Amino acid sequence: MGATKTEHFTDKQNAIATLAKALGHPARVAIIEYLMKVDACICGDIVNELPLAQPTVSQHLKELKNAGLIKGSIEGNAICYCIDENALSILQSYFATISDNLERKKINCC
Amino acid sequence: MGATKTEHFTDKQNAIATLAKALGHPARVAIIEYLMKVDACICGDIVNELPLAQPTVSQHLKELKNAGLIKGSIEGNAICYCIDENALSILQSYFATISDNLERKKINCC
DNA sequence: TTTTTATATTGCAATATTACGATAAATAAT
DNA sequence: ATTATTTATCGTAATATTGCAATATAAAAA
Numbered sequence: 001m002g003a004t005k006t007e008h009f010t011d012k013q014n015a016i017a018t019l020a021k022a023l024g025h026p027a028r029v030a031i032i033e034y035l036m037k038v039d040a041c042i043c044g045d046i047v048n049e050l051p052l053a054q055p056t057v058s059q060h061l062k063e064l065k066n067a068g069l070i071k072g073s074i075e076g077n078a079i080c081y082c083i084d085e086n087a088l089s090i091l092q093s094y095f096a097t098i099s100d101n102l103e104r105k106k107i108n109c110c
Numbered sequence: 111m112g113a114t115k116t117e118h119f120t121d122k123q124n125a126i127a128t129l130a131k132a133l134g135h136p137a138r139v140a141i142i143e144y145l146m147k148v149d150a151c152i153c154g155d156i157v158n159e160l161p162l163a164q165p166t167v168s169q170h171l172k173e174l175k176n177a178g179l180i181k182g183s184i185e186g187n188a189i190c191y192c193i194d195e196n197a198l199s200i201l202q203s204y205f206a207t208i209s210d211n212l213e214r215k216k217i218n219c220c
Numbered sequence: 221t222t223t224t225t226a227t228a229t230t231g232c233a234a235t236a237t238t239a240c241g242a243t244a245a246a247t248a249a250t
Numbered sequence: 251a252t253t254a255t256t257t258a259t260c261g262t263a264a265t266a267t268t269g270c271a272a273t274a275t276a277a278a279a280a
Contacts (some may be wrong), residue, residue: 001269002235008161009136013143021134025238026119026127033123036211044256051118056239058258063237077247077256085212092209099202101146102195111239112265135268154226166269168228173267187226187277 019091022067027052027060032069035083044078129201132177137162137170142179145193154188 006014023029027050034049035042047057061081064070068087073080116124133139137160144159145152157167171191174180178197183190 001233002237002267004135004137004236004268005161006136009140013136013139017134017136017139020130020132020139022130024127024131024134025114026116026123027114027238029123029127029130030119032208036208047257051115052238053240054257055241055259059238062258074247079257083212085209088205088208088212092205095198095202095205098142098146098198099195102193102198111263112237112267114238114266137268157227162268163270164227165229165271169268172228184277189227 015090016094018067019069019087022064022069025060027057028064028069031057031060031064032083035070035081042081046081125200126204128177129179129197132174132179135170137167138174138179141167141170141174142193145180145191152191156191 004017009017023032030050031046034046038045046061047054050057052060061070061072065072068084070081071084072082114127119127133142140160141156144156148155156171157164160167162170171180171182175182178194180191181194182192
């Protein structure tokens with residue numbers, strides 16, 4: 001098969017899975033971290049920062065964009081990418097909630 | 111190809127990507143949420159909770175275990191699974207750090 | 221001991237992902 | 251107008267993932 005059975009899961013579960021999947025590759029984690037580091041929207045540069053060919057980087061950027069993790073706007077003949085804060089705040093609050101619950105329960109039976 | 115070039119990225123980036131990838135499927139998100147909900151280690155039940163065949167669920171559990179998100183211990187003829195708090199706390203603090211940085215910067219140029 | 225219960229493994233088909241060379245498209249610079 | 255620069259898309263090969271039926275394994279129950 002290879003196709004995910006999304007229809008059986010909740011919208012929230014699918015949304016989290018989509019965001020997580022987009023970060024499920026080190027190059028895409030590196031892109032997010034680079035966008036954080038440079039402290040600004042980046043027009044270009046990303047290809048030079050990564051050990052991957054330009055079409056590959058372009059593809060990774062597209063996936064991050066499709067997942068909603070980054071935004072891109074055309075700026076002359078370059079494209080300006082930056083992090084979508086909303087998506088990251090969804091992930092932040094999701095994992096904060098889980099960690100809080102685990103902290104409160106302290107099951108620890110395994 | 112299809113194989114990820116992990117060797118060019120930092121250990122941290124690969125670690126985050128591995129955890130994120132493991133959560134990049136709604137069934138695996140659902141498993142984590144179920145383990146949270148039942149408030150205990152679960153021996154069995156997981157297969158009945160998911161709309162997937164037993165071998166498929168077993169495979170998803172294996173991937174969560176390989177990524178370090180859950181632990182499993184043999185309990186008679188059943189297996190007792192529970193969340194590995196450490197892995198979730200890594201994700202929690204990673205996204206908290208990113209969100210904090212974004213909050214502080216407020217770039218918002220795209 | 222045979223049967224049941226719970227989980228894992230194997231094998232396979234369908235599809236998705238990763239990576240890149242070649243090329244296109246679109247604006248900027250000369 | 252031509253050339254350079256920047257990014258996207260196409261095509262394709264290699265590999266990975268998803269899902270399940272069939273089967274194996276191993277302990278519990280009968």
